[in-house]
Amino acid sequence: MQARFKLDYPGFTLDVDLSLPDRGVTALFGPSGSGKTTVLRCAAGLERAPGGFFEVAGDVWQDEARGLFLPTYKRPLGLVFQEASLFPHLSVKKNLEFGMKRAGNAAGAGFDAMIELMGIGALLDRDPERLSGGERQRVAIARALLTRPRLLLMDEPLAALDVKKKREILPYLEALRAELDIPVLYVSHSPDEVARLADHIVLIDGGRATASGALVETLARLDLTAVFAEDAGVVLEATVGAHEADGLTRLDFPGGPLYVGERSEPLGARLRCRINARDVSLALTEHRDTSIVNILPATVVAVAAAETPGHALVQLRLKNDGPLLLARITERSRKALAVTPGQDVAAQVKAVALL
Numbered sequence: 258m259q260a261r262f263k264l265d266y267p268g269f270t271l272d273v274d275l276s277l278p279d280r281g282v283t284a285l286f287g288p289s290g291s292g293k294t295t296v297l298r299c300a301a302g303l304e305r306a307p308g309g310f311f312e313v314a315g316d317v318w319q320d321e322a323r324g325l326f327l328p329t330y331k332r333p334l335g336l337v338f339q340e341a342s343l344f345p346h347l348s349v350k351k352n353l354e355f356g357m358k359r360a361g362n363a364a365g366a367g368f369d370a371m372i373e374l375m376g377i378g379a380l381l382d383r384d385p386e387r388l389s390g391g392e393r394q395r396v397a398i399a400r401a402l403l404t405r406p407r408l409l410l411m412d413e414p415l416a417a418l419d420v421k422k423k424r425e426i427l428p429y430l431e432a433l434r435a436e437l438d439i440p441v442l443y444v445s446h447s448p449d450e451v452a453r454l455a456d457h458i459v460l461i462d463g464g465r466a467t468a469s470g471a472l473v474e475t476l477a478r479l480d481l482t483a484v485f486a487e488d489a490g491v492v493l494e495a496t497v498g499a500h501e502a503d504g505l506t507r508l509d510f511p512g513g514p515l516y517v518g519e520r521s522e523p524l525g526a527r528l529r530c531r532i533n534a535r536d537v538s539l540a541l542t543e544h545r546d547t548s549i550v551n552i553l554p555a556t557v558v559a560v561a562a563a564e565t566p567g568h569a570l571v572q573l574r575l576k577n578d579g580p581l582l583l584a585r586i587t588e589r590s591r592k593a594l595a596v597t598p599g600q601d602v603a604a605q606v607k608a609v610a611l612l
Contacts, residue, residue, distance in 0.1 A: 281456035302329040335401030341393035391422040477581035490533035512579015537584035
């Protein structure tokens with residue numbers, strides 16, 4: 258997927274040139290007013306960028322150099338906004354059927370599978386006003402996907418939900434991410450959502466794309482930690498290795514294992530594990546007279562000053578070809594331990610701090 262958009266507004270200019278995966282979830286992440294939703298609107302054809310270009314999986318939807326611009330209604334895409342725009346006078350089932358018919362999917366290809374995936378089978382006969390916020394969004398997502406889009410655009414779909422409703426819908430979005438074979442552009446300013454759902458991330462600030470890359474590698478970059486502030490950290494891909502008798506679950510990955518609170522997933526299940534830099538401490542040797550369960554041998558890769566005065570960020574490479582890890586420590590501790598690149602250390606992560 259290729260996207261080049263430039264728009265000038267009073268006091269704001271959007272200017273992005275992106276090369277993105279044709280499969281998986283790409284998160285557009287940044288503060289409010291940075292231009293994330295404007296990028297999404299350009300992709301949808303709701304905004305026309307002079308000189309713009311947009312291509313999805315080989316199909317060109319906009320190429321102003323050739324005078325080509327497909328209007329929104331001709332673009333095979335699905336749209337999900339903060340508020341689920343369901344027809345109030347139609348049942349859930351009829352809302353879904355309406356979307357399918359408009360897209361030429363009168364036979365309802367994939368209808369039963371989508372109902373099961375989004376867990377809305379018991380809601381089909383209800384009116385939208387009798388649904389919770391999370392239920393409405395699940396219906397809206399199902400309706401968007403039943404149009405058989407080539408691209409799914411999601412503009413902060415969880416922003417209007419409270420914490421409880423977000424926790425209810427996130428597992429459905431995770432399942433969706435695993436099933437879809439189309440690209441998804443997902444606008445968010447929530448680090449938690451990005452860590453759980455994204456495969457690729459684009460950081461947008463002031464109308465510019467300041468970074469773009471695979472989620473795991475991009476989150477581990479020291480030069481980008483200021484974007485996430487106190488939420489700076491990494492995401493690890495791990496496998497459920499064991500359920501311990503004392504109520505902990507062992508997650509296996511290169512450089513591991515890690516122990517977390519008991520999980521319900523079966524052995525062999527793939528999970529994402531988010532570790533915030535503030536939850537990682539360093540020691541020069543592997544102490545065992547400590548309550549910290551996870552002690553991982555690592556090598557210091559780089560050190561940088563943190564945004565917080567008196568603090569430092571340390572980038573680590575876990576042993577045995579493990580992934581990168583970030584640790585936030587005080588500058589006093591950095592000096593006391595003489596933390597420098599190439600140094601072997603023990604990274605300590607509390608089990609309760611793992612998300």
